[in-house]
Amino acid sequence: MNESPIIEIKDVSYRYDRENVLEDIHLSIPKGAFLGLVGPNGSGKSTLLKLILGLLKVKEGEVLLFHTPQKQFKHWERIGFVSQKANSFNTGFPATVYEVVSSGLTKKLGLFRLPGKKEKQRVYEALQAVGMEAFFDRNIGELSGGQQQRVFIARAIVSKPEVLILDEPTVGIDNKHVQSFYEMLAHLNKNMGITLLLVTHDIGIVTDKVTHVACLNKYLHFHGSAEQFKDLDENDLSNLYGHGIHLLDHDHEHQHKDQEADV
Numbered sequence: 001m002n003e004s005p006i007i008e009i010k011d012v013s014y015r016y017d018r019e020n021v022l023e024d025i026h027l028s029i030p031k032g033a034f035l036g037l038v039g040p041n042g043s044g045k046s047t048l049l050k051l052i053l054g055l056l057k058v059k060e061g062e063v064l065l066f067h068t069p070q071k072q073f074k075h076w077e078r079i080g081f082v083s084q085k086a087n088s089f090n091t092g093f094p095a096t097v098y099e100v101v102s103s104g105l106t107k108k109l110g111l112f113r114l115p116g117k118k119e120k121q122r123v124y125e126a127l128q129a130v131g132m133e134a135f136f137d138r139n140i141g142e143l144s145g146g147q148q149q150r151v152f153i154a155r156a157i158v159s160k161p162e163v164l165i166l167d168e169p170t171v172g173i174d175n176k177h178v179q180s181f182y183e184m185l186a187h188l189n190k191n192m193g194i195t196l197l198l199v200t201h202d203i204g205i206v207t208d209k210v211t212h213v214a215c216l217n218k219y220l221h222f223h224g225s226a227e228q229f230k231d232l233d234e235n236d237l238s239n240l241y242g243h244g245i246h247l248l249d250h251d252h253e254h255q256h257k258d259q260e261a262d263v
Contacts, residue, residue, distance in 0.1 A: 005064075006031050006163055006195050007052060012061030014047055021047050023219050025061070029212075031162075034189040034196045036206035036226075039216040045199045048216065049167055052197075053081060066162075080156035080164040082149070084171045093141035097151050100140050101126055104155040126158040127151075129192060130184055145172035146181060153184075157194065164188065165197045178202070182209045203237075 007029040014022040021044045029035050039045050050056040051063055054070060063070040066078065101123045127133040130150040135143065140151060149169055156164060166185070170178050186209045188194045200206055206213055206226070213229040215222035221239075222229065 004031050005029060006066060007197070008062075008064040008067075009048070009052070010062045010064070012048075012051065012058060012063065014044070014051060014056070014059065021218065022051075025216075025220050027214055027220060027223060029163075029195065029197060031195055032189075032193065033212050034186065034210045035198065035212045035214060036210040037197060037199045037214050037216060038201070038203055038206055043217040045216055046167065049165060049197075049199065053079070053165065077159055078162045080159070080161035082152050082156050082164070082166045082169055084168050093139070095140050097127065097132065097135045097138050097140055097143070098123055100151055101154045101158050104158040122158055122160075123154075126154040129157065129188060130154045144174070144177075146170075146174060146177040149173060149181070150184065153188075157188065157192075161194070163195045163197065167199045168201065169198070170200070170202065178205070185209065 005028040007027075009025050009027040012022060012025040013020065021042075025048065037045055037048070047056065051058055052065075052070075054073075054076075058070060065073045066075070098120075102119065104126075105119055105122070124133060124136065127136060130153050132147065132150045132154060135147065135151075140148060143151065149172075153164070153166075153169070170181060173181060182205050185196060185198065189196050189211075196210075198206075198210065207230050210226050213222065213224065213226055214220060215229075215237075222232070
């Protein structure tokens with residue numbers, strides 16, 4: 001893995017009114033990493049994503065994207081983002097899977113240029129990468145939450161970004177499909193070379209699929225490799241989260257052990 005950082009967060013703090021939600025955050029995401037960002041509700045994870053994506057203004061500290069200060073960064077096509085959209089379309093929404101994914105090429109094509117043969121091939125390749133090529137002509141509203149979310153990921157990667165940021169993408173996905181969903185993300189990271197930043201509550205999946213882990217709870221309490229994170233015991237994790245937790249473990253047969261996540 002090339003250790004050159006794609007995203008650097010330096011001395012970043014943020015507050016809403018008088019309430020501090022982030023304090024002195026230092027975080028570096030190297031090229032080729034699959035970083036799992038974990039933490040309890042209200043820990044500042046969504047705020048940190050918004051600061052990275054420019055949806056909130058950095059007031060204290062600095063965010064660098066591809067070695068460029070975020071305020072000066074212009075090449076947003078290099079970064080893809082997928083939010084919590086599963087189950088967001090009703091059955092009557094008038095768009096096919098192809099139309100949804102091809103809309104991810106709008107910036108490159110312009111508003112009034114229709115996709116050509118080359119663009120259609122890119123849409124198909126993006127759907128193939130997420131295992132949804134067979135649903136090319138299906139109405140997006142007819143798909144399950146997990147299938148919809150795969151389509152949104154295809155839309156995010158059709159323009160071939162170098163970084164993909166996902167904010168709890170398994171919300172609304174059936175538990176029996178969560179494992180294969182994370183396997184698909186690992187494929188994007190390993191086989192397509194996309195650097196991933198994943199916000200998740202599923203610690204068991206994090207330790208199984210990601211290369212790096214960051215644990216956020218107002219402060220950045222842990223940042224290291226997945227192997228180092230696995231070495232933490234439940235008391236260490238409880239201290240990070242501020243309350244008792246139990247790990248949810250996933251074995252290779254996709255069966256859950258008796259422990260449940262309380263994160």
